[in-house]
Amino acid sequence: MTREEQLDYELMKQKALEQLRSGKSLYGKDGAFAPLLKSFLDSALEAEMETHLDENERFSGNRKNGKTSKDIKTSAGTISIQTPRDRNATFEPEIIRKRETILAESLEGKIIGMYGLGMSLRDISKHIKDMYDTDISHATLSAITDKIIPEVKEWQSRPLEELDTIVWLDAMHYKVKEDHRMVSHAVYNILGINRHEHKELLGMYVSQSEGANFWLSVLTDLQNRGVKDILIACIDNLNGFPQAINAVYPQTEIQTCIVHQIRNSLKYVASKDQKAFMKDLKPVYQAETLELAELRLEELDEKWGRKYEKVLESWRRNWSNLPAIFAMMLPSENSFTPQIPLRDSIDR
Numbered sequence: 001m002t003r004e005e006q007l008d009y010e011l012m013k014q015k016a017l018e019q020l021r022s023g024k025s026l027y028g029k030d031g032a033f034a035p036l037l038k039s040f041l042d043s044a045l046e047a048e049m050e051t052h053l054d055e056n057e058r059f060s061g062n063r064k065n066g067k068t069s070k071d072i073k074t075s076a077g078t079i080s081i082q083t084p085r086d087r088n089a090t091f092e093p094e095i096i097r098k099r100e101t102i103l104a105e106s107l108e109g110k111i112i113g114m115y116g117l118g119m120s121l122r123d124i125s126k127h128i129k130d131m132y133d134t135d136i137s138h139a140t141l142s143a144i145t146d147k148i149i150p151e152v153k154e155w156q157s158r159p160l161e162e163l164d165t166i167v168w169l170d171a172m173h174y175k176v177k178e179d180h181r182m183v184s185h186a187v188y189n190i191l192g193i194n195r196h197e198h199k200e201l202l203g204m205y206v207s208q209s210e211g212a213n214f215w216l217s218v219l220t221d222l223q224n225r226g227v228k229d230i231l232i233a234c235i236d237n238l239n240g241f242p243q244a245i246n247a248v249y250p251q252t253e254i255q256t257c258i259v260h261q262i263r264n265s266l267k268y269v270a271s272k273d274q275k276a277f278m279k280d281l282k283p284v285y286q287a288e289t290l291e292l293a294e295l296r297l298e299e300l301d302e303k304w305g306r307k308y309e310k311v312l313e314s315w316r317r318n319w320s321n322l323p324a325i326f327a328m329m330l331p332s333e334n335s336f337t338p339q340i341p342l343r344d345s346i347d348r
Contacts, residue, residue: 038079040151041072044095049084052091062088072096160202160226164192167202168234169218169241170257171210186210188218192230202227212240219248235321236260242321256321258285265311277304284315290323 188205287293
């Protein structure tokens, strides 16, 4: 990346952060993603031209002959793209056809989605095949993905800050069609808050399933990209997850997701008791100090322990990874105020 491109990227990132903080859409008119979309389209058109100018075309004397500018209307506003020309005027672009002035929203979403997701070359090729069906050649597909892949990999491997105060690690599961059958995939998402209190998506990784071993490889990648320490890691109840984190970041405090813990508890509570049980459970996770939370847990056990022994066992088994929330409390004049509004999301 040249210095000029680096400056453009930094300006785009700054604009995106400003729009994100103010609640403005990143995709609308003047959105921060418009320059990104333009970059992808220009790269794809260049790739198509390179594929078109094969050995036979060059032998006949055909070659590049400058570019023409064309405005394309998209949901990200009107963008100006540069379409390459050839000397013999035989080049027929497929991604943005001649005289086409409106970009289909599905195409735009897929291109931006490929940037955001950590997709393999095979996955991106399937995305583009889905857009063009059989009208696009394999050579053109390869040329386009060859242009896009470096953009994606650059984002995936970009250097990160040394310290993140809080990092959320979770996987999102979805179904995709492969070889005429539906299979499950997991997208591993890592969202962090740095020392300047700014949120940042640290990375997204794709795997067929969620497991502690894959999380270990994800955490190792974060370390290799510059993250030397994480103060608090927020996770779900996946087996082996805390051990995977401590293998890479031994000093990190583990905070098991309170919402996951509550939802898992309610699975084993009869529907007729759930309202009453939740009323007695709230004082545990909404306590102002760790000591008070442990006292409320004892009271919960005395009232519900015999009837729902498995639920209380789960709270005691996971308790060592639950109280990190109390380390995030800041003393005020009369009480404690959490730095992070976890309670609002729980109540909802």
